[in-house]
Amino acid sequence: xxxxxxxxxxxxxxxxxxxxxxxxxxxxxxxxxxxxxxxxxxxxxxxxxxxxxxxxxxxxxxxxxxxxxxxxxxxxxxxxxxxxxxxxxxxxxxxxxxxxxxxxxxxxxxxxxxxxxxxxxxxxxxxxxxxxxxxxxxxxxxxxxxxxxxxxxxxxxxxxxxxxxxxxxxxxxxxxxxxxxxxxxxxxxxxxxxxxxxxxxxxxxxxxxxxxxxxxxxxxxxxxxxxxxxxxxxxxxxxxxxxxxxxxxxxxxxxxxxxxxxxxxxxxxxxxxxxxxxxxxxxxxxxxxxxxxxxxxxxxxxxxxxxxxxxxxxxxxxxxxxxxxxxxxxxxxxxxxxxxxxxxxxxxxxxxxxx
Amino acid sequence: xxxxxxxxxxxxxxxxxxxxxxxxxxxxxxxxxxxxxxxxxxxxxxxxxxxxxxxxxxxxxxxxxxxxxxxxxxxxxxxxxxxxxxxxxxxxxxxxxxxxxxxxxxxxxxxxxxxxxxxxxxxxxxxxxxxxxxxxxxxxxxxxxxxxxxxxxxxxxxxxxxxxxxxxxxxxxxxxxxxxxxxxxxxxxxxxxxxxxxxxxxxxxxxxxxxxxxxxxxxxxxxxxxxxxxxxxxxxxxxxxxxxxxxxxxxxxxxxxxxxxxxxxxxxxxxxxxxxxxxxxxxxxxxxxxxxxxxxxxxxxxxxxxxxxxxxxxxxxxxxxxxxxxxxxxxxxxxxxxxxxxxxxxxxxxxxxxx
DNA sequence: CTGAAAGCGCTTACAG
DNA sequence: CTGAAAGCGCTTACAG
Numbered sequence: 001x002x003x004x005x006x007x008x009x010x011x012x013x014x015x016x017x018x019x020x021x022x023x024x025x026x027x028x029x030x031x032x033x034x035x036x037x038x039x040x041x042x043x044x045x046x047x048x049x050x051x052x053x054x055x056x057x058x059x060x061x062x063x064x065x066x067x068x069x070x071x072x073x074x075x076x077x078x079x080x081x082x083x084x085x086x087x088x089x090x091x092x093x094x095x096x097x098x099x100x101x102x103x104x105x106x107x108x109x110x111x112x113x114x115x116x117x118x119x120x121x122x123x124x125x126x127x128x129x130x131x132x133x134x135x136x137x138x139x140x141x142x143x144x145x146x147x148x149x150x151x152x153x154x155x156x157x158x159x160x161x162x163x164x165x166x167x168x169x170x171x172x173x174x175x176x177x178x179x180x181x182x183x184x185x186x187x188x189x190x191x192x193x194x195x196x197x198x199x200x201x202x203x204x205x206x207x208x209x210x211x212x213x214x215x216x217x218x219x220x221x222x223x224x225x226x227x228x229x230x231x232x233x234x235x236x237x238x239x240x241x242x243x244x245x246x247x248x249x250x251x252x253x254x255x256x257x258x259x260x261x262x263x264x265x266x267x268x269x270x271x272x273x274x275x276x277x278x279x280x281x282x283x284x285x286x287x288x289x290x291x292x293x294x295x296x297x298x299x300x301x302x303x304x305x306x307x308x309x310x311x312x313x314x315x316x317x318x319x320x321x322x323x324x325x326x327x328x329x330x331x332x333x334x335x336x337x338x339x340x341x342x343x344x345x346x347x348x349x350x351x352x353x354x355x
Numbered sequence: 356x357x358x359x360x361x362x363x364x365x366x367x368x369x370x371x372x373x374x375x376x377x378x379x380x381x382x383x384x385x386x387x388x389x390x391x392x393x394x395x396x397x398x399x400x401x402x403x404x405x406x407x408x409x410x411x412x413x414x415x416x417x418x419x420x421x422x423x424x425x426x427x428x429x430x431x432x433x434x435x436x437x438x439x440x441x442x443x444x445x446x447x448x449x450x451x452x453x454x455x456x457x458x459x460x461x462x463x464x465x466x467x468x469x470x471x472x473x474x475x476x477x478x479x480x481x482x483x484x485x486x487x488x489x490x491x492x493x494x495x496x497x498x499x500x501x502x503x504x505x506x507x508x509x510x511x512x513x514x515x516x517x518x519x520x521x522x523x524x525x526x527x528x529x530x531x532x533x534x535x536x537x538x539x540x541x542x543x544x545x546x547x548x549x550x551x552x553x554x555x556x557x558x559x560x561x562x563x564x565x566x567x568x569x570x571x572x573x574x575x576x577x578x579x580x581x582x583x584x585x586x587x588x589x590x591x592x593x594x595x596x597x598x599x600x601x602x603x604x605x606x607x608x609x610x611x612x613x614x615x616x617x618x619x620x621x622x623x624x625x626x627x628x629x630x631x632x633x634x635x636x637x638x639x640x641x642x643x644x645x646x647x648x649x650x651x652x653x654x655x656x657x658x659x660x661x662x663x664x665x666x667x668x669x670x671x672x673x674x675x676x677x678x679x680x681x682x683x684x685x686x687x688x689x690x691x692x693x694x695x696x697x698x699x700x701x702x703x704x705x706x707x708x709x710x
Numbered sequence: 711c712t713g714a715a716a717g718c719g720c721t722t723a724c725a726g
Numbered sequence: 727c728t729g730a731a732a733g734c735g736c737t738t739a740c741a742g
Contacts, residue, residue, distance in 0.1 A: 010479065010502075012719060023729050028721060038727055053500045058477040059414040059423065060719035063734045068414065078439055087433070091460065100474060103458055105446065119455060122413040124365065145408045147365075232642055258642070265646045287587055287613070288643055291620045367735060378713050383737060393711055415735035418718045713742085719734105726729085 011052045020048035031056065062124065070100040071314055072120040074113065075131035076198070077229050078105045082284050082303040083131050086153060089307020090129060097315045099126070108197055108228045114139045121146055127314040129153060129307075130161075132200050149317045151310040154301075155200055156330055163317070163327040165309045169200045172299055172333055173207025176253050176281055179335055181215050183342060185251035185279060188212065189221035191230075191238045191263065192255030198228035201255050204283070208253055221246045230255040235262020243270060250278060251341070257282035257289050257298055264292060264340070275342040285336060294339030302331040366407045375403035386411065417479065425455040426669055427475040429468065430486035431553070432584050433460045437639050437658040438486050441508060444662020445484060452670045454481070463552055463583045469494045476501055482669040484508060484662075485516075487555050504672045506665040509656075510555055511685060518672075518682040520664045524555045527654055527688055528562025531608050531636055534690055536570050538697065540606035540634060543567065544576035546585075546593045546618065547610030553583035556610050559638070563608055576601045585610040590617020598625060605633060606696070612637035612644050612653055619647065619695070630697040640691060649694035657686040 013027045020027070022041060030037050030045040037045070048054075062068040071094055075083045091101045102123060104116035117139050120128065127149040134140045143150060143161070150161050156168040180188050190208050192201045205222075212219040223241050226234030235254060239262065242249060254260040260282030267274050274280055274294055282289060285300035309325055316323045337343040368382045375382070377396060385392050385400040392400070403409075417423040426449055430438045446456045457478060459471035472494050475483065482504040489495045498505060498516070505516050511523040535543050545563050547556045560577075567574040578596050581589030590609065594617065597604060609615040615637030622629050629635055629649055637644060640655035664680055671678045692698040 010719095014719080024719090025721075025730090026728060029728085032721085036727075041727080053497060055473055055476045055497075055501070057418070057479060057719055058474070059417050059479065060734090061721070062414050063412070063418055063736085064719075064721040066721090066734065078433070078442070079436075081434075084433055118410055119413070121410045124412060124414065142408060142410075146410070232646055261643060261646055268648065288616060291587055291616055293623065293648055365735095369735080379735090380714090380737075381712060384712085387737085391711075396711080412735055415718090416737070418720085419735075419737040421718065421737090711742105713740105715740090716738090718737085721734085722732090724729105724731090726727105 010057065011054045013054070013056065015052055016045065016048045016054050019052065020044045068124040068126060069098065070102050070123065070125050071127045071129065071311075072102040072104060072123065072125035073129040073131065074104045074106060074117060074120065074134075076106050076108045078103070079229055080284075081286050082301055083154075085303035086131060086307035086310075089304040089309075090311045091307070093308050093311030093315070097311070099315075110135045110139075110197070114142070117142055121148075126318055127151065129310050129314070133157065135197075135199060149314060151313055153306050153310055155203065160328065163310075163313050163323070165306050165313065165325075165329045165331065167301065167331050167333050168207075169203035170207040170210070172283070173204030173209075173253070174211045175207070175333075175335060176204075176283075176299060177208045177211035178215075179337070180251045180253065180279060180281065180341065181211065181217065183251075183279065186217055187221060187246070187248050188217065188251040188253065189223075189242055189246060189249045190253050191223055191225075191235065191242065191259055193226055193228040193230055193234075194222075194224045198255075201228060201230075204253075204255075221249050226259075228255075230259040232258050232262040232265070235259035235264075236266045237262075239263040239266035240270075243267075243272065251281075252278060253281050253283075255283060257284045257286040257296060260296055260298070260340070261288070261292065264294075264296070275340055279341040281341055289336075290338060292340075297338045297341040297343070298336055300334040300336055302333070305331060365412065366409045368409070368411065370407055371400065371403045371409050374407065375399045423479040423481060424453065425457050425478065425480050426482045426484065426666075427457040427459060427478065427480035428484040428486065429459045429461060429472060429475065429489075431461050431463045433458070434584060435639075436641050437656055438509075440658035441486060441662035441665075444659040444664075445666045446662070448663050448666030448670070452666070454670075465490045465494075465552070469497070472497055476503075481673050482506065484665050484669070488512065490552075490554065504669060506668055508661050508665055510558065515683065518665075518668050518678070520661050520668065520680075520684045520686065522656065522686050522688050523562075524558035525562040525565075527638070528559030528608070529566045530562075530688075530690060531559075531638075531654060532563045532566035533570075534692070535606045535608065535634060535636065535696065536566065536572065538606075538634065541572055542576060542601070542604050543572065543606040543608065544578075544597055544601060544604045545608050546578055546580075546590065546597065546614055548581055548583040548585055548589075549577075549579045553610075556583060556585075559610075576604050581614075583610075585614045587613050587617040587620070590614035590619075591621045592617075594618040594621035595625075598622075598627065606635075607633060608636050608638075610638060612639045612641040612651060615651055615653070615695070616643070616647065619649075619651070630695055634696040636696055644691075645693060647695075652693045652696040652698070653691055655689040655691055657688070660686060 017024050017027045106113040130152045132154040151163045153166050155166050209219050223238045225238040282298040285298040289296040289298045372379050372382045461468040485507045487509040506518045508521050511521050564574050578593045580593040637651050637653040640653040644651040644653045
């Protein structure tokens with residue numbers, strides 16, 4: 001009677017077996033491979049299971065089959081529309097193949113990331129998807145020794161751990177600033193979180209700087225306001241600071257569409273005309289970007305597709321097939337020019353590099 | 356050389372025990388209750404565990420301890436900023452108390468909901484949080500027999516299953532329309548998903564209708580464009596349809612801020628002045644609402660707080676304490692008037708009803 | 711402070 | 727087509 005006090009015991013396969021008058025493994029078989037069971041027995045087991053509202057204990061099943069049936073995804077933040085789309089893509093494709101998705105949200109924290117990775121590994125996932133890489137040697141070491149398939153996404157590492165489905169953040173930063181340069185801007189700023197907590201943002205900043213340098217333009221217009229994930233208010237404050245210190249700035253590339261929205265707002269407040277006085281570009285092509293006034297130039301990422309392909313790679317790898325797409329996919333991105341950089345109609349610029 | 360036969364065996368506590376020269380349960384004890392182990396032994400075990408990069412199998416642990424260590428949340432959509440905040444609140448508080456969160460995204464589908472509930476139950480969660488209720492008798496039945504603590508959130512049921520932390524969607528709908536009536540509007544429309552897939556939205560619509568009826572105003576201005584979750588484009592289309600069919604409409608309550616943004620956009624395109632010709636109200640007070648032009652009147656919900664309180668209730672319930680807050684909390688909501696309903700400065704109206 | 715035994719609820723070979 | 731045995735990797739009492 002020890003453990004009965006606190007908690008009602010769950011229905012187990014033994015209960016079902018007894019009610020149906022069969023053995024344990026006939027119950028298991030009926031649920032997993034009904035075609036190997038005679039119709040009469042099957043019917044009896046199924047009705048017993050239904051009557052008892054039997055829900056098999058997945059943990060017990062995983063333990064004995066040594067297959068957890070789930071895939072883990074580690075991401076910097078759920079408050080990011082793009083990452084969420086990737087999660088959707090993963091989730092949809094994985095579910096169609098019988099896997100469940102375990103989500104680990106790191107809140108852009110290196111410590112959280114390590115702790116979460118450890119906990120996810122403890123659930124013995126059959127594969128791990130990384131949305132934008134591991135940020136500490138400890139985490140990298142832990143994963144390296146875990147002997148589990150890994151798909152990195154949302155970036156394009158020089159030295160991939162295993163599989164990759166992504167695009168180059170550096171290229172995004174460079175392409176956006178190149179396009180601003182082409183439009184004749186010469187005093188172009190960057191507004192994003194500085195520092196090591198958002199490696200992807202840092203990559204874009206490096207791309208931005210590279211573009212400026214190869215055009216021989218000044219590269220000192222940037223602010224260190226806010227940290228990832230950059231929100232609207234960071235855009236307001238960052239714009240305020242930049243407009244004070246660099247009144248000559250004529251274009252600004254932002255860390256995200258959120259930030260860009262804050263910048264738009266601050267410009268309106270100060271009577272700074274967009275795009276005439278200041279051209280503004282975001283990142284992520286959030287839902288609202290094209291409905292703002294002025295509509296916002298941004299970078300569209302293949303977010304859902306990333307999740308979908310990553311899931312396909314995983315399914316193929318686990319089942320031992322040759323990876324369905326190539327195990328290293330660079331999906332590219334699109335720059336969408338809208339009113340905030342002086343385009344009347346939205347115009348598509350495309351960029352992608354197959355591996 | 357692919358992947359070492361099918362799968363490299365994981366490191367188990369037995370491996371650690373051997374390396375440290377102790378028994379299995381000394382390893383377990385060192386990890387769970389280090390204070391009961393002698394410092395010397397502890398050190399040996401810890402260093403062995405570190406050397407092997409040992410990550411305990413949580414499924415095995417759950418099975419033998421009969422405590423899964425996780426709590427499940429079932430929600431209509433992750434693409435909803437408010438629900439995401441609730442998830443954050445749950446996740447933060449639960450983590451502080453040693454529980455992990457399992458997320459089930461139903462995509463606003465009744466079938467998905469049932470299937471997900473079954474799968475979550477299969478992981479033997481120690482409690483379940485429902486963001487806005489179960490939509491099928493089958494799901495209700497399944498949960499009722501599962502003998503697991505349940506917290507319903509984001510609504511205010513007449514007949515609660517167990518615990519509740521929420522607010523009345525009906526009251527929200529009524530309060531918003533009442534406030535539009537107070538401002539002198541008489542031809543007030545509603546733009547939301549009709550039908551059974553979004554019970555919360557339907558509740559708000561009923562509240563809206565009740566407000567109109569008790570004021571003796573007409574209640575026929577509504578559209579059936581789109582379905583939950585209503586997106587920006589549904590707002591564009593819905594507004595277009597409503598403005599065609601009811602050109603006399605002078606105010607519009609929308610299903611969400613997303614929808615309202617689409618409405619704003621369509622009004623701009625048609626030269627319909629907001630708020631002079633048409634007052635517009637949203638729902639959810641999304642990040643961007645106050646940064647739009649005109650800024651958007653909306654309803655602010657205690658999203659994060661809901662998650663936090665729900666988690667506290669769960670922790671208390673599991674540990675057998677009296678529920679820390681009352682087990683039925685009505686947290687109320689706030690209507691925030693902004694420019695889209697003719698307010699120059701944002702003005703707070705408050706509404707809440709303690710149980 | 712440490713360990714041998716039993717068991718959590720399933721599934722995987724293997725017999726029949 | 728069906729079942730008795732062994733075991734997945736831990737933890738929970740219980741001895742010592």
